[in-house]
Amino acid sequence: MSSAVADHELEAHFDATIEHADRIEPRDWMPDGYRKSLVRQIAQHAHSEIIGMQPEGNWIGRAPSLRRKAILLAKVQDEAGHGLYLYSAAETLGVSRDELTEMLISGKQKYSSIFNYPTLSYTDVGTIGWLVDGAAICNQVPLCRTSFGPYGRAMIRICKEESFHQRQGFELLMTMMRGTDEQRAMVQESVNRFWWPALMMFGPPDEDSTNTEQSMTWGIKTHTNDELRQRFVDMSVPQAKALGVTFPDPELVWNEERGQHDFGQPDWDEFWAVVKGDGPCNAQRIVHRKRAWDEGAWVREAALAFANDSSRKGESA
């Protein structure tokens, strides 16, 4: 009886914290649904960073110069770091790192559909930096003010690093656009392939997004999918113009009245198919992650055995 009253008080305290746009911290009381939503979203985000290393990592050994190779290595290493910041934020909610890895490998938790598309040429490294990291920035900047403290702090660290990602990609494409006709055609072809999947990164249209409304009430999300998608399109159009490429959307046009661009919808059937596992690279991505996890097992075990070696402990004491 008395605990029911206490729960009610705790919930009122939680609601007031959210209402004042104050932050919830790990040891605060929170509704089960809030915790579950956060674990799902942060884990999905962390998995995206980790799986996102694969399409670009594919080109590290074939980068056209030492300069480009060093840049790409640093970029992919950053994505690993982003995954680690986010996994540790998720762990403050009471889920273990091994459980998270297990849920990724078994497909119980998702990652962004964009990383199920292949990188067919080195040009794609530039396009991913420009459009995919660009879309990620659009999504992530508002998340710096999300209601769960550790998630917001991880996002601040990540956003600081993303600007390098987008700029190196754009610069790579600019360099190619100053090259031969063939190189310019490669850039346009790559942009054509990534434009629609990049728009899908913001998630389904608002009317089909089941989680958005509750997430916004809880202050986890602060903008809807369609708002962020619009913002991304408006930001990207002048960049494309500066670069000298077009987007493969005949409906893309400036709407004077709205002060925003009108644009076409991505193929949402394709989006759902990729989310459900039928994208070009879904299977490959998970097989690769599982192999890395399995083949690293002996290292994790050996390091722990070494640390727990009692004869060594005596030495250092």
Added chain:
Amino acid sequence: MSEQIRGEWPLYEVFVRGKRGLNHVHVGSLHASDDALALRHARDVYTRRNEGVSIWVVRSTDITASSPSEKDPLFAPSGDKVYRHPTFYEIPDNVPHM
């Protein structure tokens, strides 16, 4: 599952001093098999761009924390001591440098 968790590397909290003259500040956490490796991992994960001149790592289980639900009693002793703040004292406007 519990078998796996038992095999997990322990969790460390990471504190970084951004530059000389500043306090170490908590920046996040990571897993490592021992203290020395925790420091190395902290360098790679949290200071890839000269974010720090010094790192502390502490096993999360070694930290004693106040509980948010006990917030009021623990911090109550300072709550009613407004005289610890300079604004408690009224000084006339014609007294300089105070």
